Amino acid sequence: MIRLDRVTKAFGSVVAVDSVDMEVPAGAVCVLLGPSGCGKTTTMKMINRLIAPSSGKIYIDGRDTSGIDDVQLRRSIGYVIQQIGLFPNKTVEDNIRVVPDLLGWDRKRSRARAAELLRLVNLDPAIFLHRYPKELSGGQQQRVGVARALAADPPVLLMDEPFGAIDPINREVIQDEFMKLQAELKKTVVFVSHDIDEAVKMASHIAIFREGRLIQYDKPDNILAHPLNAFVAEFVGSDRTLKRLRLIKVGDVMLSEPPRVRAEDSLDTAAALMEEHGHISIVMVGPRGRARGVVRLEAARGKKGLVAEHVDKLPGLVNVQDDLRTAVSTMFTHDVTWLACVDDDGFYKGYITQRGITHVLGAAYRDR
Amino acid sequence: MASSLHTVARVSLIAMAFALGAYLQSRGLLTSILRHWGDVVYLTRQHLWLVALSGTLAIVVGIPLGVLMTRQGFERFADIATQLVNLGTTIPTLAILALAMSVLGIGAPPAIFGLFALTLLPIVLNTVAGLRTVPGHLLEAARGMGMAKWQILLRVELPNAAFVILAGIRTALAINVGTAPLAFLIGGGGLGELIFTGIDLMEPGMLLAGAIPTALLAILIDFVIGQCQYWLVPRGVNPLR
Amino acid sequence: MQTINFILANLPIIGQRTVEHISIVGVAIAIAILTGVPIGILITQSKAAADRVLYVASIIMTIPSIALFGLLIPILSLIGQGIGYLPAVIALVLYSQLPIIRNTYTAIANVDPALREAARGMGMTSLQRLLHVEIPIALPVIISGIRNAVVLGIAIGAIATYIGAGGLGTFISRGISQTDIRQLLTGAFAVSLLAIVADYSLLALQRLLTSPGLRN
Numbered sequence: 001m002i003r004l005d006r007v008t009k010a011f012g013s014v015v016a017v018d019s020v021d022m023e024v025p026a027g028a029v030c031v032l033l034g035p036s037g038c039g040k041t042t043t044m045k046m047i048n049r050l051i052a053p054s055s056g057k058i059y060i061d062g063r064d065t066s067g068i069d070d071v072q073l074r075r076s077i078g079y080v081i082q083q084i085g086l087f088p089n090k091t092v093e094d095n096i097r098v099v100p101d102l103l104g105w106d107r108k109r110s111r112a113r114a115a116e117l118l119r120l121v122n123l124d125p126a127i128f129l130h131r132y133p134k135e136l137s138g139g140q141q142q143r144v145g146v147a148r149a150l151a152a153d154p155p156v157l158l159m160d161e162p163f164g165a166i167d168p169i170n171r172e173v174i175q176d177e178f179m180k181l182q183a184e185l186k187k188t189v190v191f192v193s194h195d196i197d198e199a200v201k202m203a204s205h206i207a208i209f210r211e212g213r214l215i216q217y218d219k220p221d222n223i224l225a226h227p228l229n230a231f232v233a234e235f236v237g238s239d240r241t242l243k244r245l246r247l248i249k250v251g252d253v254m255l256s257e258p259p260r261v262r263a264e265d266s267l268d269t270a271a272a273l274m275e276e277h278g279h280i281s282i283v284m285v286g287p288r289g290r291a292r293g294v295v296r297l298e299a300a301r302g303k304k305g306l307v308a309e310h311v312d313k314l315p316g317l318v319n320v321q322d323d324l325r326t327a328v329s330t331m332f333t334h335d336v337t338w339l340a341c342v343d344d345d346g347f348y349k350g351y352i353t354q355r356g357i358t359h360v361l362g363a364a365y366r367d368r
Numbered sequence: 369m370a371s372s373l374h375t376v377a378r379v380s381l382i383a384m385a386f387a388l389g390a391y392l393q394s395r396g397l398l399t400s401i402l403r404h405w406g407d408v409v410y411l412t413r414q415h416l417w418l419v420a421l422s423g424t425l426a427i428v429v430g431i432p433l434g435v436l437m438t439r440q441g442f443e444r445f446a447d448i449a450t451q452l453v454n455l456g457t458t459i460p461t462l463a464i465l466a467l468a469m470s471v472l473g474i475g476a477p478p479a480i481f482g483l484f485a486l487t488l489l490p491i492v493l494n495t496v497a498g499l500r501t502v503p504g505h506l507l508e509a510a511r512g513m514g515m516a517k518w519q520i521l522l523r524v525e526l527p528n529a530a531f532v533i534l535a536g537i538r539t540a541l542a543i544n545v546g547t548a549p550l551a552f553l554i555g556g557g558g559l560g561e562l563i564f565t566g567i568d569l570m571e572p573g574m575l576l577a578g579a580i581p582t583a584l585l586a587i588l589i590d591f592v593i594g595q596c597q598y599w600l601v602p603r604g605v606n607p608l609r
Numbered sequence: 610m611q612t613i614n615f616i617l618a619n620l621p622i623i624g625q626r627t628v629e630h631i632s633i634v635g636v637a638i639a640i641a642i643l644t645g646v647p648i649g650i651l652i653t654q655s656k657a658a659a660d661r662v663l664y665v666a667s668i669i670m671t672i673p674s675i676a677l678f679g680l681l682i683p684i685l686s687l688i689g690q691g692i693g694y695l696p697a698v699i700a701l702v703l704y705s706q707l708p709i710i711r712n713t714y715t716a717i718a719n720v721d722p723a724l725r726e727a728a729r730g731m732g733m734t735s736l737q738r739l740l741h742v743e744i745p746i747a748l749p750v751i752i753s754g755i756r757n758a759v760v761l762g763i764a765i766g767a768i769a770t771y772i773g774a775g776g777l778g779t780f781i782s783r784g785i786s787q788t789d790i791r792q793l794l795t796g797a798f799a800v801s802l803l804a805i806v807a808d809y810s811l812l813a814l815q816r817l818l819t820s821p822g823l824r825n
Contacts, residue, residue: 050730075732085727089745089820098741099731132822148731158730397683458804460764463797466781470790470797546673550768553785563679567692567772572683579679583672590671 001026001188002047002156007056009042016042018212019056024205026155027186031199034209035235040192043209044158047190048077060156075099078149078157078187082164084141086133092118092144093129099152110151117147120184122177139170146178150185159191163198175202196236200224200243208232221247225364241361242325250327251320253360254341254350260285261295263308270307271300283340283348284311291317291340291348317342320349324357400573401580407562408581415558415585418476418548422483423541430488430540431533434495435521450496457489461547469554479556487544494536498529528605534597541593545586549578559585615791623780623799630776630803633694633769634762637701641758645706646751649713650739659714666707674700674765678772697774701765705758712754716747745820752815756808763804767796777803 002024009017017039024030032040045051047058049070058065065073086095093114100110115125121143133141142162149157163171179202182189193199199206200220207217216228224240224247227233237243259273261284274282280297284307293311300310316334318327320341327339337354437446468482502525510520526533552560562578565571598606616623652659669677681696690696720743728738744751770778777799784793816824 048730050726071732071734073732074730077732079727079730081723081727081730083721083723083726085721085723087724087727087742087746088822089742090822098733102732102737132820134822455805458760458808459801460767460804462764462767462778462781463800466784466793466797469785470793542671546671549673549675553782560675563675564771566679567682572686575679575682579676582676583680586671586673586676587668590668 001028001061002030002190003059004043004047005057005059007043007046007058008054009039009046009051010054015212017046017053020214022207022214022217024188024190026188028204029182029189029191029202030205030207031191031193031203032207032209033193033196033199033235035194037211038209039212040207040209041160044160044190044192047156048074048079048158050074075102075152076154076156078152078154080142080145080149080157080159080162082161084138084145084165086136086141086144086148088133091130091132092136095133095144096148096151098148103152105152113151114147117150118144120150120181121147123147137170138166139174142166142174143177146181150187155188157187157189159189161192161194178202197243200246208235221364225361242328244361244364245325245328245357246323248324248360249320250318250322250324250341250352251349253324253356254320254352255356256350258283258340258348258351260348261307262287263292263306263311265307267295267300267303267305267307267310270295271297271302274300281338283314283351284308285348289348290346291342294340314340318352319344324360327352328354328357397573397576400571401577404562404574404577408559408577411557411559411561411578412581412585415548415560415582418480418483418551418556418558419541419545419589422480423487423544425480425484426487426491426540426544427537429484430491431495433488434492434533435499435526437492437496438499446496450493453489453492456485457493461486461543462550465547465550465554474555476551476556479551479554479558482554483544483547483551486547487540490540490543491533491536494539495529495533498532498536499525501532502528527602530601531597531606534593534601538590538593538597542586542590545589549582612791612794616795619795623777623795626775626777626779627799627803629774630763630766630778630800633697633774633776634701634759634766637698637762638705638755638759640698641702641705641709642755644702645709646713648706649710649751650717652710652714653718659718663707663711663714666710669703670707674704674768675771677703678769682772692773694774696772697766697769700769701762704761704765708754708757708761709751712757713747713751716750717743720746746823749815749819749823752811752818756811756815759807759811760804763800763807767800 004020004022007017007020008015020039020043022030032044034040042051046053047060047065049065053066060077086092087098090098093111096114096117097110100113105113115129118125118128123140123143128136128140128144133144136144142165145162149159163174166174175198191199191202203220205217206220206223208215208223210231216223216232221244223232224236224244227236227240233240259277259279259282261270261273261282263284263286270282274280274297281294282297283291284293284295286292291314294314295307295311299312300307303310315336316330316339318330318339318341320343330339331337331354339352340348341350341352343349436442437449442449464486465479465482468478468485472478472481506524506528507520510524515523548558549560549563551558552564559578559582562574563582564578566573566575566578648662652662672680677700678696681700682691685691685696685699724742724746725738728742733741766774766776767778767781770776770782777796780792780796780799782796784790784796
């Protein structure tokens with residue numbers, strides 16, 4: 001969808017961007033990542049020609065952008081900046097309508113579009129359409145900023161550290177919302193960031209820049225598992241394997257169809273099941289299948305009675321939608337090496353072990 | 369390209385000045401201007417005296433007045449007082465001199481009083497504005513260090529407000545020097561005499577003998593105050609340095 | 610007292626002089642806006658140009674009004690317009706340049722650069738950015754500059770009576786020369802009142818034209 005062909009930018013004798021080749025497929029979220037001054041922002045700004053390349057070509061959807069008039073090009077690309085830049089003299093509605101108006105949309109259509117976009121970013125149009133930027137919080141303003149960028153429904157969205165000016169708590173929320181939005185709209189997004197965690201969370205592709213050069217361009221998990229050189233390794237952090245934990249969901253690595261016992265089962269049954277599977281504990285479920293407690297092998301072996309009399313409280317739970325980082329954190333909190341995995345309604349779906357997790361992560365290293 | 373434009377501008381300006389001079393001489397104007405030289409010297413001295421006296425009085429009264437208006441006890445009056453001072457600056461300069469005359473008669477005293485009143489207002493406004501912009505945390509730090517109120521004023525507030533206060537003095541003096549020629553109309557003397565008489569008698573020589581020194585004097589005084597503003601205000605609080 | 614009687618007895622002339630006064634100031638301000646605002650916008654492109662233009666304008670402001678009149682008279686008498694309306698208007702146009710140019714320049718130069726970038730990134734041309742973003746934001750300060758110029762103009766307009774331009778200053782000048790306190794006070798109050806009314810009216814206009822999103 002977006003292709004950079006040996007794109008270079010020099011300011012006098014300083015080469016800010018050195019012969020960058022990359023291709024961003026349609027629907028991807030490509031995060032340009034790197035330390036200050038590495039050329040990531042300059043590269044992104046060459047896509048909408050806020051900065052003109054010194055040499056090289058940029059193609060959007062197959063068309064060479066150098067043949068398109070600057071102003072027309074920018075009206076077809078959404079642009080979100082760190083300082084948000086909502087026009088203070090215009091209402092939220094008028095801010096969103098800027099590009100549609102420039103493109104000559106009729107009023108009814110652009111006003112309807114503004115309301116629709118506000119709903120998409122979780123702001124009630126009835127309340128927010130006629131507010132002014134100064135009446136909004138930072139998070140709300142940037143949501144409007146995103147809505148504004150999407151107003152004319154551009155296929156490409158450029159974002160320059162868009163959530164940098166928002167406080168860390170709201171930043172998480174707005175990142176999550178953006179990911180939901182992107183899942184629905186499937187825009188081609190180029191996103192500049194200096195935060196590896198943000199990149200790992202949001203990107204489908206990460207491009208690591210250093211001193212104007214593109215060092216590594218790959219999916220997040222690959223970059224974390226196989227950093228190309230010492231610079232990338234250091235940039236992603238020495239805890240990069242822990243970072244990978246975020247990328248994998250519990251549901252994908254848990255052992256499903258796990259053995260289970262009911263309250264009315266005997267301890268013998270429990271012990272037998274445990275021995276059969278080689279476990280030292282087993283989950284007790286309720287009548288409909290919800291995880292209720294746990295029975296230990298040492299409590300069950302060679303004893304008489306019902307499960308219900310010897311059941312312990314579950315040492316922590318994890319949802320199948322959670323990522324492995326949450327799982328590991330819960331394990332550490334409760335000092336256990338395994339966790340029962342449940343769905344949103346509490347039904348026992350599987351279990352996950354520490355060993356299993358390290359095995360999954362290690363697979364990437366064993367393959368190479 | 370910019371620098372050659374600059375040179376062209378400079379050269380044409382000088383050429384125009386010469387042309388003007390030559391033209392004036394051709395009309396005998398230069399000689400007629402110089403005929404009034406004795407008057408010019410005398411009246412300039414008078415003019416400077418008017419400006420100096422009224423200006424100094426305005427500074428001496430205006431700054432303390434501005435300080436007063438920002439003190440804690442006066443907050444209630446501060447708003448009304450500021451409104452009044454603002455109103456005062458709207459009143460046309462000639463009207464102020466005329467009113468001074470209606471109360472104090474003719475001569476130098478009403479002229480000085482009128483000029484004093486004119487000059488006072490911008491100084492008060494800027495002193496208040498300057499003191500208000502001193503960052504609150506500086507005052508807090510000073511109080512925390514155990515400074516007495518007047519020490520805070522002298523060592524923290526005034527130095528920080530100095531740039532704005534001097535800007536106010538500069539504007540005020542410009543207004544003062546600009547209005548001083550009118551002092552002649554109420555008997556206060558000064559270079560205005562040559563200008564107004566020159567207009568009445570339709571004598572361009574006399575007129576220019578008054579107008580040119582007045583203009584040059586105004587520019588010179590403004591330049592001097594500008595330099596004061598640059599050099600006297602310490603580098604830390606001086607946006608120009 | 611006597612002054613009030615005087616005023617009531619002479620309302621027509623007072624009215625006429627007021628009109629004269631407003632006409633001089635009005636025409637001058639109109640011209641000054643038409644030249645000053647575009648210049649103010651143009652010089653935002655170059656700090657060097659801005660410094661020079663503001664410097665020249667401020668020097669003009671430093672020159673006492675009567676001196677400027679004095680300088681204009683011999684020049685304009687070459688075309689037979691030495692005294693009266695024309696030198697008054699020209700002088701006022703020149704004096705109004707500084708407040709208007711400086712305020713326009715400062716207001717537009719101080720527009721948050723993030724807004725300029727957002728506008729450019731969205732695909733606005735420079736003209737569109739000026740019209741939709743920069744001028745609406747700068748407008749309150751520009752009008753404030755116009756207000757200053759108007760108040761200044763009314764004050765100088767009073768002095769213009771001395772070069773035969775008429776206006777409300779005539780009452781003051783006659784009041785001084787004829788030692789007639791009634792005329793003096795009439796003139797002084799009339800000019801002051803005009804200035805105050807103009808100032809507050811323009812303040813109201815300034816508030817009206819400020820977008821609600823920009824008000825404090």
